[in-house]
Amino acid sequence: MNPARGSLLGIEHLEAAEILKLLQFARRMNPDKPRPLLKGKRVLLLFYEASTRTRSSFEIAAKSLGAHTILIQSVGSSIEKGESLLDTGYTVRAVGADVIVIRHPNAGAPHVMAQHIDVPVINAGDGLHEHPSQALLDAYTILRNLKSLKGLQVTIVGDIFHSRVARSACHLLSKFGAKITLCGPPELVPDIAITLAPGIRGTRHMEDALRGADVIMLLRVQKERLAGLRIDLPEYIARYQMNSARLKLAKKDAIVMHPGPIIRGLELTSEVADGPQARILEEVHNGVPTRMAVLARALGKMR
Amino acid sequence: MTGQKAPGSLLIKGGHLIDPAARIDAPMDVLLKDGRVAEIALPNKIKGSADEKFDARGLIVAPGFIDLHVHLREPGQMHKETIATGTAAAAAGGFTSVCTMPNTIPVVDSVEWIEWLRQPERGAVVNVFGIAAATRASKGAELTDFRALQAAGAIAVTDDGKPILDDAVMREALVLGGQLNFPVVQHAEDTRMTQNCSMHAGARSFRLGLRGMSAAAESSIVERDVQLAMQIPDARLHVAHLSVADSLRSVRRGKRAKARVTCEVTPHHFVLTDEDMLDYDSNYKMNPPLRSTADLEAILAALADGTVDAIATDHAPHAAHEKQMEFERAAFGITGLETALALAVTKLHRVQHISLARIVELFTAGPARVFDLRGRGSLGRGSIADVTIFDPKKKWTFDVTESRSKSKNTPFDGQQLTGKVVATIVSGRVVYSA
Numbered sequence: 001m002n003p004a005r006g007s008l009l010g011i012e013h014l015e016a017a018e019i020l021k022l023l024q025f026a027r028r029m030n031p032d033k034p035r036p037l038l039k040g041k042r043v044l045l046l047f048y049e050a051s052t053r054t055r056s057s058f059e060i061a062a063k064s065l066g067a068h069t070i071l072i073q074s075v076g077s078s079i080e081k082g083e084s085l086l087d088t089g090y091t092v093r094a095v096g097a098d099v100i101v102i103r104h105p106n107a108g109a110p111h112v113m114a115q116h117i118d119v120p121v122i123n124a125g126d127g128l129h130e131h132p133s134q135a136l137l138d139a140y141t142i143l144r145n146l147k148s149l150k151g152l153q154v155t156i157v158g159d160i161f162h163s164r165v166a167r168s169a170c171h172l173l174s175k176f177g178a179k180i181t182l183c184g185p186p187e188l189v190p191d192i193a194i195t196l197a198p199g200i201r202g203t204r205h206m207e208d209a210l211r212g213a214d215v216i217m218l219l220r221v222q223k224e225r226l227a228g229l230r231i232d233l234p235e236y237i238a239r240y241q242m243n244s245a246r247l248k249l250a251k252k253d254a255i256v257m258h259p260g261p262i263i264r265g266l267e268l269t270s271e272v273a274d275g276p277q278a279r280i281l282e283e284v285h286n287g288v289p290t291r292m293a294v295l296a297r298a299l300g301k302m303r
Numbered sequence: 304m305t306g307q308k309a310p311g312s313l314l315i316k317g318g319h320l321i322d323p324a325a326r327i328d329a330p331m332d333v334l335l336k337d338g339r340v341a342e343i344a345l346p347n348k349i350k351g352s353a354d355e356k357f358d359a360r361g362l363i364v365a366p367g368f369i370d371l372h373v374h375l376r377e378p379g380q381m382h383k384e385t386i387a388t389g390t391a392a393a394a395a396g397g398f399t400s401v402c403t404m405p406n407t408i409p410v411v412d413s414v415e416w417i418e419w420l421r422q423p424e425r426g427a428v429v430n431v432f433g434i435a436a437a438t439r440a441s442k443g444a445e446l447t448d449f450r451a452l453q454a455a456g457a458i459a460v461t462d463d464g465k466p467i468l469d470d471a472v473m474r475e476a477l478v479l480g481g482q483l484n485f486p487v488v489q490h491a492e493d494t495r496m497t498q499n500c501s502m503h504a505g506a507r508s509f510r511l512g513l514r515g516m517s518a519a520a521e522s523s524i525v526e527r528d529v530q531l532a533m534q535i536p537d538a539r540l541h542v543a544h545l546s547v548a549d550s551l552r553s554v555r556r557g558k559r560a561k562a563r564v565t566c567e568v569t570p571h572h573f574v575l576t577d578e579d580m581l582d583y584d585s586n587y588k589m590n591p592p593l594r595s596t597a598d599l600e601a602i603l604a605a606l607a608d609g610t611v612d613a614i615a616t617d618h619a620p621h622a623a624h625e626k627q628m629e630f631e632r633a634a635f636g637i638t639g640l641e642t643a644l645a646l647a648v649t650k651l652h653r654v655q656h657i658s659l660a661r662i663v664e665l666f667t668a669g670p671a672r673v674f675d676l677r678g679r680g681s682l683g684r685g686s687i688a689d690v691t692i693f694d695p696k697k698k699w700t701f702d703v704t705e706s707r708s709k710s711k712n713t714p715f716d717g718q719q720l721t722g723k724v725v726a727t728i729v730s731g732r733v734v735y736s737a
Binding site for chain 1: 513583
């Protein structure tokens with residue numbers, strides 16, 4: 001079965017026009033001025049993995065649109081008792097879910113759900129694969145700070161391999177003609193990474209990566225996903241940590257982004273995290289209107 | 304096959320016989336009698352009457368196909384497949400003999416279980432040859448009793464699915480196998496390099512966010528095993544479901560050095576690549592995984608040039624609930640018995656222009672040689688009357704709902720194919736006819 005209309009499984013197969021519509025609609029969304037677009041609808045948040053930002057902002061977004069939210073986490077639900085992904089899906093559908101927001105440690109889990117359940121499925125992060133609402137809120141944030149995505153120099157530093165945020169960001173930025181540079185050690189930025197989308201290059205040197213950058217996106221080293229990979233953290237810090245000196249290599253008005261959670265002293269220093277160029281909390285803030293747009297689209301209310 | 308009434312005589316008339324071992328590729332009639340091949344002759348030259356006649360006009364008559372690698376899931380996993388259902392699927396796919404893997408529950412690592420597999424109560428409709436575990440419970444440590452297993456009818460040993468990684472254990476297995484003229488089959492995968500991996504490592508796995516199995520995880524084990532086989536007198540190494548180009552290089556080196564090294568390739572590895580899997584469909588998940596286009600091309604060349612000894616299906620049935628789930632958690636493996644010939648004709652013959660004679664060899668004489676299946680793989684006078692009759696031009700669509708296998712996990716459902724089995728004959732008795 002094809003995914004229900006309004007599903008958002010990834011950025012890769014989303015058309016640029018659709019992304020633009022979402023971003024434009026997000027600009028009209030304001031959680032402080034609630035609009036009951038989804039009045040009486042039930043938004044089911046199915047979280048198989050820990051989350052702070054994504055979960056809370058989907059929840060606030062849904063409530064700001066007048067929807068009810070129901071949170072199911074793997075701990076403390078029948079998932080713990082061994083219920084399969086699809087049986088959980090059928091169950092929440094039978095309970096009356098109008099839309100399912102799912103975060104899952106396995107790539108493709110939302111796709112499998114969407115192939116079997118006849119309500120829109122929103123991917124809130126699937127394993128190493130995609131995190132489409134994050135890419136949308138990042139694009140939203142960039143566009144609030146800089147004029148256009150076209151020709152923009154975006155440098156993404158760190159653990160690209162384990163990052164669904166990076167994959168979604170690359171797909172989105174590439175669709176709008178940004179020039180993307182991936183930077184990190186080979187274990188975290190394999191050569192194959194540049195094949196993800198057109199307009200991506202890779203480098204192992206921060207100096208090379210940062211020169212002329214408009215946007216710097218930092219990523220956390222995902223220790224929980226390394227699965228046997230050994231990363232020498234002191235060396236990582238020496239070569240790839242974002243600090244004030246390195247930030248000077250980028251354009252004067254470059255912005256620094258990070259999907260969070262940030263680890264101060266590892267991928268970035270506190271000076272950078274708290275500095276004037278950081279947009280890290282603005283990203284979190286922008287998550288709400290962006291996800292309002294995503295939810296409205298899911299239920300056909302994005303007009 | 305015991306307990307069945309003794310077959311009478313059957314005359315297969317008007318067909319085109321392809322028997323690569325006997326170097327026959329010509330119109331011939333074949334008379335089967337008392338479970339053996341009684342006579343092969345030019346059309347209309349067989350005198351006397353037969354109890355039954357089979358009109359094979361327009362069809363290819365071949366020695367019965369042999370599949371070196373199937374999982375019949377007995378004992379222990381009858382919800383996936385049974386010997387009865389698996390061999391029914393084999394018959395429908397033209398296979399008269401299948402070699403079943405020991406990674407069952409419990410592992411087939413004893414004489415008792417090897418004998419159990421062949422008891423009439425299992426309901427097999429084609430010949431079942433047991434492959435025994437190479438190490439106790441396939442734990443990779445202590446060798447099983449090769450001599451006793453061989454005497455009980457096991458035709459080879461393997462720890463399929465759990466490769467023998469320890470150099471000393473593999474050496475010991477090849478030494479003992481060499482002394483007994485007993486093949487050691489290796490599922491070549493350095494599992495230390497493939498933890499949590501669910502597909503081939505490449506651009507596609509990176510894009511899908513799936514951890515990938517590198518080609519080196521296979522080829523490094525094949526290389527080590529071939530090196531050992533070259534050093535150990537009489538050792539017999541068979542590389543199961545070979546899937547990457549570098550493994551072929553090692554196999555070729557071994558063969559050139561006259562080591563007793565053989566290999567098999569599956570239909571899915573000569574038809575599909577890692578780029579073919581869409582939307583996390585676990586019917587594309589198997590081990591070894593679908594590989595790169597370069598690997599597929601190397602396999603096609605090796606099928607044509609003789610490096611590959613056999614086509615084997617690695618028929619690996621799983622219940623729907625073991626497959627319809629998160630791709631990374633879904634079971635590895637696909638069914639394959641009923642599509643193997645058609646995929647070979649469609650891809651290898653019609654697209655790659657590999658001769659039907661070579662394809663038949665890969666299903667008959669080739670596999671018979673790999674495991675020394677005497678009296679099979681050829682239709683010389685006196686050999687066992689296992690025959691496969693197929694129509695190399697018949698176009699058809701594979702419909703998995705009609706599969707005889709208990710499981711439906713295949714990426715080929717709905718596929719238009721050319722080449723269809725018309726009849727399968729085991730010891731002179733028709734066990735399948737279309």
